[in-house]
Amino acid sequence: MAFTVKMAIAAMEKFNAVIEEKKEYLTDLDSAIGDADHGINMNRGMKRIMEKVRGKEYADFGGIFRDVAMTIMSVVGGSAGPLYGTFFMKFGQKLGTKSEASAGEMADALQEGLAGVMSLGKSAPGDKTMVDSLEPALRALKESADGDEAAAWNKAVAEAEKGVEATIPMLARRGRSSYLGERSIGHQDPGATSSLYLISCFRDAFLEG
Numbered sequence: 001m002a003f004t005v006k007m008a009i010a011a012m013e014k015f016n017a018v019i020e021e022k023k024e025y026l027t028d029l030d031s032a033i034g035d036a037d038h039g040i041n042m043n044r045g046m047k048r049i050m051e052k053v054r055g056k057e058y059a060d061f062g063g064i065f066r067d068v069a070m071t072i073m074s075v076v077g078g079s080a081g082p083l084y085g086t087f088f089m090k091f092g093q094k095l096g097t098k099s100e101a102s103a104g105e106m107a108d109a110l111q112e113g114l115a116g117v118m119s120l121g122k123s124a125p126g127d128k129t130m131v132d133s134l135e136p137a138l139r140a141l142k143e144s145a146d147g148d149e150a151a152a153w154n155k156a157v158a159e160a161e162k163g164v165e166a167t168i169p170m171l172a173r174r175g176r177s178s179y180l181g182e183r184s185i186g187h188q189d190p191g192a193t194s195s196l197y198l199i200s201c202f203r204d205a206f207l208e209g
């Protein structure tokens with residue numbers, strides 16, 4: 001079974017719902033090591049994205065993720081808007097005019113998105129950011145993409161969960177939390193957490209078909 005544009009729209013719909021449900025939690029995480037707005041930022045962005053995307057016809061991944069990227073960049077300030085915007089833009093550009101993608105193609109395109117985040121954020125694994133859930137998740141998706149695709153997506157989500165846990169003992173080296181130095185240790189990164197939700201929404205949309 002291929003990943004389709006319809007699944008991509010469903011994934012965005014799910015991500016919007018999860019962010020709505022978890023906005024206080026994400027904001028609580030950000031209040032410990034940031035400025036208590038990550039849930040609010042993501043909620044505002046995803047709401048506006050769905051207002052734009054819902055009911056529109058998209059022929060390809062490039063089209064929908066251009067709208068997703070442009071909207072989140074224009075609505076969300078701070079770090080998350082440009083970082084998620086770049087992620088979705090590079091991801092969509094890599095898939096371009098495709099309307100279906102295998103798990104391997106999805107992994108490659110999502111990895112382009114991640115490369116965009118790392119380049120814009122000057123961040124690497126271990127810096128205590130969204131990179132720490134995305135990188136292991138997408139590596140697992142890529143490595144297991146040639147077998148059972150549902151299993152590959154499940155593996156990706158499991159690795160993202162571990163990645164989020166792994167941010168707790170990390171010292172923040174990028175973004176607002178890095179201003180805290182040693183005091184950032186012992187707290188879970190909000191952006192890594194929202195990125196886990198994103199990967200799990202892609203997985204759920206794929207499994208539901």
Ligand SMILES: Nc1ncnc2c1ncn2[C@@H]1O[C@H](COP(=O)(O)OP(=O)(O)O)[C@@H](O)[C@H]1O
Nearest residue numbers: 038078079080121123129130174175190191192
């Ligand atoms: N340079 C960076 N590279 C990658 N991710 C980053 C970077 N700076 C911040 N982030 C991510 O953004 C999240 C914070 O998002 P948010 O609170 O919405 O923005 P802000 O930090 O501007 O308030 C962090 O938890 C982290 O995961």
Ligand SMILES: [Mg+2]
Nearest residue numbers: 034035037038
């Ligand atoms: Mg913040």
